Amino acid sequence: MSTRPTSIRRDPGYTGLTDAVGTLPSQWYFDPTHHRHELSRIWYRHWIYACRSADIASPRSFHTLEVGDQSILLVRGDDGSARAFHNTCRHRGARLCRERAGRLPAAGIVCPYHAWRYNLKGELVQTSSRAHAEGFELRDFPLYGLPVTEWNGFLFTALSASPPPFDASFDLPLDRLDDWRLADLVVGHRLTKTIQCNWKVFWENYNECLHCPGVHPRLAQLVPIYGRALLERRDDPAWQDHAADDDPRYGGGLRTGAESWSMDGKPAGVPFPGVSAADRTAGHLYMTSVPSVFIVAHVDYVRVVRLLPLGPEQTAMSIEFLFLPQTLADPQCDIMKAVEFTDIVMSEDAAICEVNQRGLHALPHAAGVLMPEEYAIRQFQDWVRAELARP
Ligand code: FES
Ligand SMILES: [Fe+2]
Structure with a gap:
């Protein structure tokens, strides 16, 4: 038995659903x-809130974030810019940083597996091999970069190279x-x-x-x-x-x-x-x-x-x-x-x-x-x- 009238009055501007x-x-x-x-x-595909800017305030500080089966590494560069990368080494794919947050060594981002070394911009600067094969170039293996938006002390990143416009991802004007x-x-x-x-x-x-x-x-x-x-x-x-x-x-x-x-x-x-x-x-x-x-x-x-x-x-x-x-x-x-x-x-x-x-x-x-x-x-x-x- 219904406890409500079946044809209820609805004033103009009413927000409720009128169809079931x-x-x-x-x-x-x-x-x-x-x-x-x-x-x-x-x-x-969408912007994801990662952490406060203050969480990686100083150069070399980092923060990691797990989204589904993806791991993201956010790093503050020497130039003050925050950058985000897939937390994965370009050699054979090892996870780079295992901690939730911390400060990288002066050497930069060093893979725990075979010690490939990247700078804070994600550029590969050194491998651990005695020689490089013909055609192998360090510059061809930077970390996989991700977009970052720093807004009002909030750091957002996205697992897509082309996320929607940042301001359009909020329901109110920024x-x-x-x-x-x-x-x-x-x-x-x-x-x-x-x-x-x-x-x-x-x-x-x-x-x-x-x-x-x-x-x-x-x-x-x-x-x-x-x-x-x-x-x-x-x-x-x-x-x-x-x-x-x-x-x-x-x-x-x-x-x-x-x-x-x-x-x-x-x-x-x-x-x-x-x-x-x-x-x-x-x-x-x-x-x-x-x-x-x-x-x-x-x-x-x-x-x-x-x-x-x-x-x-x-x-x-x-x-x-x-x-x-x-x-x-x-x-x-x-x-x-x-x-x-x-x-x-x-x-x-x-x-x-x-x-x-x-x-x-x-x-x-x-x-x-x-x-x-x-x-x-x-x-x-x-x-x-x-x-x-x-x-
Ligand atoms: S997987 Fe990173 S150095 Fe080998
Ligand atoms: Fe609630």
């Missing part, structure tokens, strides 16, 4: 062959976060989690708040519109009934008296001076670059959540908390109340994603169905379909 549409096939969330297809069509002066911010805390779910399950959960009242009781109080299972004002078919109502239940934003996502709703750090009144009232601004990262800007900290696929049913999540340097220098600032709050929310999301993943295996469940509030999941799934279809 199916989800992606369940098999796409666990089939290893399909997963490899997604790696090659999506993960190996300058939308300028007021937060991201390049000046410092990582105050990091969290990592391994989630037993397909990477798409995570993004789908990210794209709806239908689950918020049940899964996130604390967040539903802090952000009252989430407590109504909605993300935005116009997600309510009868939104015009409260079109001019500033109550956060209808307009979004934080509950009255709260200023940030923290245990007590108070800022955990020194507020960013340049943030507009409208952005302060909203309390959070999301900017997303699928498949690897979303950035959430609050009044006093910025949260960077990165995903990497570990397998068809396993995803690595890492969260960085960025603050003004003065916040981290001030012993009065308790950044952990921000960390703790978002850890609760992200842990709730991780746990429910695992529940979703397990259920997808049911033999008769070839696909699910999207509800009106899940319009952003539809956009995401349309994007996935389009990327997979792209030659």
Whole structure:
């Protein structure tokens, strides 16, 4: 028995889906062959958030990143440029750097197998052989280079020589976060989690708040519109009934008296001076670059959540908390109340994603169905379909 009228009023500008549409096939969330297809069509083509620029601040510092079965080596050169390479030697293909991060020796990048040596630009400068065969030229065997974009203190790379334009890979204009002066911010805390779910399950959960009242009781109080299972004002078919109502239940934003996502709703750090009144009232601004990262800007900290696929049913999540340097220098600032709050929310999301993943295996469940509030999941799934279809 339906508990809703069959012909509900929908005001103009309503964002919800008006057709019942199916989800992606369940098999796409666990089939290893399909997963490899997604790696090659999506993960190996798009910009991937690697690390903060500060993580490889000085010449010779390096960082490695695993994306699917690919390993990427990011290195800071003597000229200050960040470069990325496949983490593979041109001789017989050994992995070059086995550590997550560190500093290369003065000799540069030295292969652990037969000691081929590359400079920080990836040029082969020396082999270990006594003589070179006729026709062998060092210059023919540089490391396989990858594109790098350094933006606002974030380093992105891509496993394709021609990724999409960098700015087009975000859902908002790149300058939308300028007021937060991201390049000046410092990582105050990091969290990592391994989630037993397909990477798409995570993004789908990210794209709806239908689950918020049940899964996130604390967040539903802090952000009252989430407590109504909605993300935005116009997600309510009868939104015009409260079109001019500033109550956060209808307009979004934080509950009255709260200023940030923290245990007590108070800022955990020194507020960013340049943030507009409208952005302060909203309390959070999301900017997303699928498949690897979303950035959430609050009044006093910025949260960077990165995903990497570990397998068809396993995803690595890492969260960085960025603050003004003065916040981290001030012993009065308790950044952990921000960390703790978002850890609760992200842990709730991780746990429910695992529940979703397990259920997808049911033999008769070839696909699910999207509800009106899940319009952003539809956009995401349309994007996935389009990327997979792209030659
Ligand atoms: S595989 Fe690297 S030097 Fe032989
Ligand atoms: Fe959630």
